[in-house]
Amino acid sequence: MNDISARDKLIVGISSSALFDLDASNRIYEERGLEAYRQYQIVHEDEVLEPGEAYPFVRKLLRINELLRAPRVEVILLSRNSADTGLRIFNSIRAHALDISRAAFCGGERPYRYVHAFGCDLFLSTHGEDVANALDHGVAAATLLLARSPANPAQELRIAFDGDSVLFSGEADEVFRTGGLEAFAAAEEAAAGEPLRGGPFKNFLAALHGLQREFRERDCPIRTALVTARSAPAHERVIRTLRAWDIRLDECLFLGGADKTQFLQAFGADVFFDDQRQNCERASGRVATGHVPTGDR
Secondary structure, eight states: OOOHHHHSOEEEEEOHHHHBOOHHHHHHHHHHOHHHHHHHHHHTTTSOOOBOTTHHHHHHHHHHHHHHTSOOEEEEEEESSOHHHHHHHHHHHHHTTOOOOOEEEOTTSOGGGGTTTTTOSEEEESOHHHHHHHHHTTOEEEEEOOOOOOOOOSSSEEEEEOTBTTTBOSHHHHHHHHHHHHHHHHHHHHTTTSOOOBOTTHHHHHHHHHHHTTSOGGGOOEEEEEEESOOTTTHHHHHHHHHHHTOOOSEEEEOTTOOSHHHHHHHTOSEEEESOHHHHHHHTTTSOEEEOOSSOO
16 A cells, blocks of 8 residues: 555545445346336436435545645545446535545446555445455455444544454454453463554554644544454553554543444544444444454455
8 A cells, every 4th residue: 555645645435335325226226127227327317316324424534635725635436337327426426516536437347446546545335345355455445334324513534443453453353263352361461562463454544644644733633543342451562553653543442342332422433444243233323334344254
């Protein structure tokens, strides 16, 4: 992945079904087939689509360009639609005044193939297979759960991350799975001074941190949080790892296995990324949630 300082832009790829509510048209496709879906989209192409699960996140992300008065963030549409059926999506982008100009309409093929070509730091989709393939190719990616979770009305962009298998590698998770909690705690305490390897979202977090540094601290419109099941003594390795990476998280919540949902709601997360499906399903009714299918697919 390219560092933000090298190419001067944070790039997020997003599927049309994550950006807009396509439930009605998807039902047409599932019940009546591709041609009926195509005709439906053409007939309704001047009807503006309602916001989808990722819409508030995208709007707040693009607002950073306005605040910095520079194109520091780009959102690219990566869609399984054809250009023909995708016209309604671009019409909706214009109607919602979203600054999105580049897209790949793949005509039923998998759009993850273009995440590297566009230089994406993050890929969000409702198609789990596309997300898994993007992760396998080294791009941070998550499957958004369509729970129609309420949006945070604040202007500030707030992003929450799980730790192991998301920001950090899955090495500690593997110890927990094979040896249990006691073995995990002992291993992490013994390795407290040894930084964890980076996980699939390390580079995305680094890019966000790069954007944060362009603002005065009290004016920064981005706030990040680690929300992890870890607790003492397994906290120390996390803190020392972030120091070694020279990356700051604004908040770190060590919950000792407690349900994360109310903490995410209290933080005001616009989106939360976790590798455990159960955690994602619990949180998705309260905050927009992306499942990162690393160890738990």
